[in-house]
Amino acid sequence: MTGQVHQKSDGKKAPVTVVKLGxxxxxxxxxxxxxxxxxxxxxLIVPGGxxxxxxxxxxxVDADAAHWMACAAMxxxxxxxxxxxxxxxxxxxRPGQPxxxxxxxxxxxxxxLPHSWDxxxxxxxxxxxxxxxxxxxxxxxxxxxxxAGRLLARVEKPVATDVVDPCFIPFVLEHRIRAFIxxxxxxxxxxxxxxxxxxxxxxxxxxx
Numbered sequence: 001m002t003g004q005v006h007q008k009s010d011g012k013k014a015p016v017t018v019v020k021l022g023x024x025x026x027x028x029x030x031x032x033x034x035x036x037x038x039x040x041x042x043x044l045i046v047p048g049g050x051x052x053x054x055x056x057x058x059x060x061v062d063a064d065a066a067h068w069m070a071c072a073a074m075x076x077x078x079x080x081x082x083x084x085x086x087x088x089x090x091x092x093x094r095p096g097q098p099x100x101x102x103x104x105x106x107x108x109x110x111x112x113l114p115h116s117w118d119x120x121x122x123x124x125x126x127x128x129x130x131x132x133x134x135x136x137x138x139x140x141x142x143x144x145x146x147x148a149g150r151l152l153a154r155v156e157k158p159v160a161t162d163v164v165d166p167c168f169i170p171f172v173l174e175h176r177i178r179a180f181i182x183x184x185x186x187x188x189x190x191x192x193x194x195x196x197x198x199x200x201x202x203x204x205x206x207x208x
Contacts, residue, residue: 023050139184144202
């Protein structure tokens with residue numbers, strides 16, 4: 001089924017699912033957050049940078065300063081998400097209930113990724129998912145990754161796209177992370193994905 005992604009369920013205790021919630025979805029967070037909050041699985045929400053990261057891009061500072069300022073911007077947007085009724089954590093660990101990760105302190109501790117605009121909150125979310133051994137759900141304002149106007153149901157090798165940052169797909173493939181990109185403006189689609197249903201979007205990885 002072209003353009004549809006699903007998850008496997010093997011009956012074992014559900015691992016944590018990391019959810020990247022991008023800044024472009026800020027107008028929709030009042031509808032998205034209640035769905036995530038009520039999910040019957042452990043979710044760790046990684047915020048994008050939103051308008052806070054946009055300000056960093058315009059600042060003209062050097063790469064190192066921009067990297068850490070952008071990581072701090074993720075914390076700022078994270079508090080915006082938390083204001084919708086979500087708990088927060090600074091720990092990269094399986095949460096007892098859905099909560100928002102404020103990643104700055106962990107990123108300062110581990111410093112795992114290049115300091116470049118080729119790495120954004122997309123790849124940071126993938127790194128978090130890799131550390132936890134969980135799936136990654138990326139919520140975007142796009143249907144998924146397209147080639148020649150056709151939505152790709154599966155990506156198993158790097159492709160050119162502006163939907164995610166340039167390092168994201170290679171990182172996901174190298175670390176064998178099961179990642180899914182779906183349109184976060186369609187809240188019914190988010191709800192169905194969290195229930196394990198087949199939904200329109202793009203799956204990335206070779207371990208499905």
